[in-house]
Amino acid sequence: MQYFPFVVVVWILCVGLYGVVTSRHLVHQIICLIVVQSSTYVLLLGVGYLTGAVAPYFYDVPVHTPAVDPVVQALALTDVVVEAAVTALLLSFAIQAHKRFGTLDPQELASLKG
């Protein structure tokens, strides 16, 4: 088992969370959220890359062809779709916030509420 990808995962996760916690700009904050999510891609790919393991399905290729686990690729793709939906929605909220209230600062937005 190689540990390097997982060190990278933890690093990306921490950087992303730090960004979400400290950000004063909604667009920046949403991008930091994407960074958090990117850690899951690296994790899934790291999990899928195993030396000497067998891929679960073989179809019309010889059984000992080098391959990576297709399941994690499917998971990563699903993950990308989910991210696209969430990010698009969040950015549309940010646009609304900017249009209607003229601010993209989460703290100002909260204080507006009174």
Add this chain to the structure above:
Amino acid sequence: MDQLLALAVVVPLLSAAAISAAGPLLSARRRLLDATAIGVAASVAVMLMIIMFRTVGGDQVYWFAGFRPSRGIAIGVDFEVGPLSAGLASLGAVLVTAAMTFSWRYFERVATYFHTLMLIFLAGIVGFCLTGDIFDMFVWFEVMGVAAYALTAYRPEERGPIQGALNFAITNSVGAYLSLSGIGLIYGRTGALNMAQIGEYVDRHPADRLVVVAFLLIISGLLIKSAIVPFHFWLADAHAVAPTPVCVLFSGVMVELGLYGIARVYWSMFGQALGHRAAISHVFLALGVLTAVVGALFCFRERHIKRMLAFSTISHAGIFLTGIALLTPLGLAGTAVYVAGHGLVKAALFLCTGIILHRLGSVNETWLHGRGRPLRVTGVVFTLAGLGLADLPPFATFLGKGFIDTSAAAHGVSWTMAVFIVCGILTGGAVLRVAGGVFYGLGDAPSEDPGMAKAADEEKSETDSGKQRTPLTMIIPPAVLVVMALVMGLLTPFGPAVQAAAIRFEDQAGYNATVLAGAHITHPVAIAAAEGAGITAADVLTGAGSTVGALILAFLALYWRRLPLLRRGYEPGAGLTAPLRRFQSGVVNDYVTWIVLGLACVGGVLAFIVQ
């Protein structure tokens, strides 16, 4: 007729797609649109109830596209359905039906995407409850989440909804990604995504740190969704601003789904492998009790009725977590019954609040004082629902709490009962105070101050207010829901059936055999019969006492200005909650900080226990 299981998600998803596609045609025919959505939601509710009754004798498994397990290895994606999962899903479907019926007259104008999102939300609820695959669970969680974020910001022209939706979406997304990381880790270890398969694998191997970390990560998203302190901050922001019919679903079923997920993950995958039952039980008991108390204190302080109900939901989520944390069949059964009763009663309260908003144009308790007198029927329904929330026998809430109390006493933690009584008195008292003040004009009229009129104006744009009469489509749903909660508590076979279902839910070996070997298990032999399960006279007394306590507290809160001991200007409970209120800042950065801190604490304790 296994296909019924699949239809329960396919029907709402396809209808949502069809409504969305036919949007331009349907937007001019509002009533056709409404009727279609109500019809779909009601048919899903019927399907799920049929499934629920059918699974009473044993769980059912449906393998999509017929990919059945081969030699004990799951290769496809399955739905694994027992009475508890089907029951929670049908509660969701009933609430969606009620909310859609309520919206018939509630919104003057409504966009087709409201119906689309509600049906997608319903599909998410159903899929999340029925699935037997951990990655699927994440996907349904996100389907539900995205629909919920969009519904929260249904009125994007106001800052409350936008801010609430942003807080909701960012905190819950962080949780979802942590869950996904946990799923990735457990897949890397076991090579499986099917929950039974994972459970079987981690059972056969010694639990190491990776399993603990994966467990913590997977439940972190669910803890956030179920608004457990300190992950609860988003909930009050989102509930206060979402349209009232949507709040019904948030409080009545979405929070409970998070807890269902925790129970499902624990009992189908990690329960056996983690071991250390007593210690893990205590960690979650502590979280549950903390949540129950914090939620109840905030609830009593609140004057904004929707926020008050939201905090009461947090308090109840704490009670549910406590019930699950007992790790006993009776505790789980009690939680299931309580969730059903609470969901119905809380939905009725939110719908009545919607009627108040529709008729009087405000949800501010102080401003509304005495103005609700013309709303007689609504007042009666609201009061009944408030009594149900205070666990008055024979509401289902009372039955559920009785089970949890019995189980807690049998396991040496009977002090939780005292906590529940206090929380029940505080949350029930707050709701009954609203009922007495708004609908019956009891208590002293509030002194007029300029801030009040402004606060009263907050929710104006949601519905065209100032209507002269309450439409039948708005008052019938809450009334029916309250009656359902009453009837459920009176049905004698209901309690034992739920207990039998809970015993099966906690039987991991049985779950594995059902999914992987196609076994049909009616009653697991390994698990003892439920503890002395009957409701005793003492339980009835506690329930009645708690309700009387709530009534007394409500009267005290209404008439406290006349009490000789209290000086003028004193606000009851202010000293207790003022320091806590500062944490509820509305800034999402703070909320995520709390999530990280909370997870670090829970994770540290779990790692220490399992080591």
